[in-house]
Amino acid sequence: QVQLVQSGAEVKKPGASVKVSCKASGYTFTSYDINWVRQATGQGLEWMGWMNPNSGNTGYAQKFQGRVTMTRNTSISTAYMELSSLRSEDTAVYYCARFRRAVDAFDIWGQGTMVTVSS
């Protein structure tokens, strides 16, 4: 079935970087944009950016520009989100989500990856 499977939980120190993976299966990886959304504990959803897996083109929310990098490896149908210069406020669950143009929305989501930033 169509699914996105993310990498496991991470614990990082302030100032470090984290790289989260998102493996797609059940569909053609290069045909759908991947977006990243994060959610701090008890808070709402915050969009971080998107990537076109075919071209590698990306677009980032202004808040994260300069700190986030979205990449992909098409040979293994996997997208990556790397966030640098981590601070405690980056502690959150990070989701990847597939954008389906036919519905103008995110129709498939990964299970989420908990990233904890703590000294």
Place this chain on the structure above:
Amino acid sequence: EIVLTQSPATLSLSPGERATLSCRASQSVSSYLAWYQQKPGQAPRLLIYDASNRATGIPARFSGSGSGTDFTLTISSLEPEDFAVYYCQQRSNWPLWTFGQGTKVEIK
């Protein structure tokens, strides 16, 4: 940036009752509005796209309406599994996406 404001923050209702959730945009988003449901410990799930279209597998008790700046998600008769947090999302300024802050539907 378009801001989405959801109301109320919390809705306390009993199973079988009707739920009406509101999402207001700071400027027109045409019909480019989606609704998601999120249960504790789970990823969001797409319910409604383009303001009024149910996503695949979504029960008919869920309906969406509105255009421009004012949108509504209605759950006609709450089932126990419908108690969750609901978010609206806009893509009018594509590729920039924003979400509302969420409405929690809780059991009264």
